[in-house]
Amino acid sequence: MNKLPYGLIGRGRVASHMAHYLQLEKQSCVQWHRGETSTPEDALTEADIILLAISDDAMEGFLERHPFHQEKITVHFSGSRTIDGVTGLHPLMTFGPELYDLETYRSIPFVEEEGGIGFHEVFPALQNPSQAIRTELKPLYHALCVLGGNFSTLLWSKVFGDFEGRLGLSRELLLPYLKQVSLNTAASGREALTGSLARGDRETVRRDLQALAGDPYETVFRAFTQVFDHREATP
Template sequence: MGQVPSDDAPYLLVGNGRLSRHLQHYFDLEGIRWRLWARAMGQPLEGSLDGVRAVLLLIADDAIEGFLARHADPAGPPWIHCSGSLSTPLATGVHPLMTFGDELYDHAEYRRMAMVCDRGAPSFEELFPRLANPHFAIEPADRPLYHALCAMAGNFTTLLWQHAFAAFESRLSLPRTALYPYLERVAANLERSASPLTGPLARGDCRTVERHLAALAGDPYHAVYSSFVAAHRAVAREEAP
């Protein structure tokens, strides 16, 4: 890749989706200059590349490699993609390990998020010398596994909680807010406890598990519950002395 301009040069953010809006806000909070290019602006990309420190490609994963093949110039500024699962020789991967909602976050929240980078590529300090985020490097070949674990931990649990909220309200006439303290304690125990799992799986209470599965008959999440039981038992067998 080409030479990196001075620290005062702006970053070019390509794409104006949710991640881009969060990074725009974070850069503003840090006093980091940036400019934006999005296809909807109706202007050619090439005119936005002059004098930028680096290009952050913030578009859908499936579109990244094709976009890079059309636009990335090895003699130009460095290109950075933020996909968790993709590795490509045309850009350096820097994945913000965070979930990005509709609302923008405060400064401290952005500074806490870890950045997971490609080992053997330009370092986080080289690419973002003014950001102090914790950062780590993994082999590019490990990105699919890394991102699969992130998706299971974050996205899959979100689906479970959304299903519980909906069923509380529609089937039990209970407010979703009744679950909020439980949700907060689950998250706190995961952070602070060496043995955070509670409930029938932790106790080995097979009859309760059977009653749960019977109650979930016809529910799309019956198969999910069964899969979790099977996975938990398989891990327990592997870890048994």
Template sequence: MESPRAPARLRVGIISAGRVGTALGEALAAVGHRVESVRAGSPQSAARAADRLPFAKIRDLAGVVADSELIVIAVPDTELADVADDIAGLVTPGTIVAHTAGSYGVEILDPVARSGAIVLATHPAMTFVDSPEDTVRLASACFGVTAADEVGDAIAMALVLELGATPVRIAETSRGLYHAALAHGSNNLNALITDAVTALRAAINGPAGDAADNATVDGGGVGLAEQLLAPLVTASLENVLAQGRSALTGPVARGDVGTVARHLSELSDVHEGIARGYRVLAARAAAQHDADPALRHLLEAQP
């Protein structure tokens, strides 16, 4: 017999079967909600839904809305307003409509709210790579939650907690800043690591540019730049999250002008864009640590 404390099981519709929507559909189904239908706007998303949400029917927008007590809108930010307009005349009062866009709160769902729906913004602060692992990671994620009132807030909190994740309230007026901060820390990290791997490959291959097939003692060379960088980056990330900016090590922390100047020169030989990225981030680190004026002048000067 179901515990009286267990949340009511909801009939769920997903718009649409992209990476985020599919992962959330799996997660909601795993805790007992009934994912009845899904909108799949492309052959790729239809195949994804068939593979990972086989219990859900693929339906058009009106069909998904008609099936659902909880509608999860997981479309790109640029499409969210149009979807809200499209379903506004279809939802029935009391339907829960939650979107997953990071940069918007609930105001963008005003057309739906005027139809009597309970509107929520529930953004998973997680990266999605189109794998079942996405669903597993949701349980360790935080969700940026915004609601229109106390009722919506309570529902959003319950849904997120039920997935094993952590809800964090974000004010409507702070959604843009919230999303910018996440993008800066996550998306720009991708650019940083890509540049570092490129430079490391150049160093491993040497001046002649030969592939380093025998770069290690055991003769391995494939993926060596990533292998070399991974433990350092992982430790650095863990340290700064635990200790803040005091965890910084290396030439900027030491005020080593000569080493930083050599870095800029060496990176410029690989790609000027990599050197520019190094200069900007090192200048920011130097400013955060009130570094020696000579180092700051080097980094802030036009190359």
């Protein structure tokens, strides 16, 4: 058990998962969110490490309004933002509505800011893997995480929804496909690509686009074909 509690700010996805992870690891933590009647200054007075788990756009304003954090080590979890005097530790993970088990939390890598306070200095009792990147690379790092994670969630939720809603097929039918796409992509990257684009079946691609005519994902499909053509043309 850590001597002083972590002071965790927020009640969203990351705050809820971090609170649960710290509890599973028997780390003392006091949580505060803006729905409380107390002030963060009063609620978190005992904490010497503040974990700021609020929206990216709200962080700087919050820190300005609550300068008490300057006497403490303060951490934020944004993969994109850099804030002077505040340590960025980005959990390279998606945090869903359900809490995870301890093994899953322990496997989450944290990406640190080069030259900043490291993950294991902030969380000496936790064993998560960590690596640092230069702060100027954080926007690109984050954009890549969004491409890989958030955008594939959007794509898959579109496919799940239309399988059930438009094709009358069950979502379970898709699960082996989703699993193998993930496994093959993790194992072989670009070599994992199959299908009409990879085969060069242009007429099938044209029919796919026609089937999506008027659907917002028609633009997405077309953009992917353009990215594919560009990549094929680039050695």
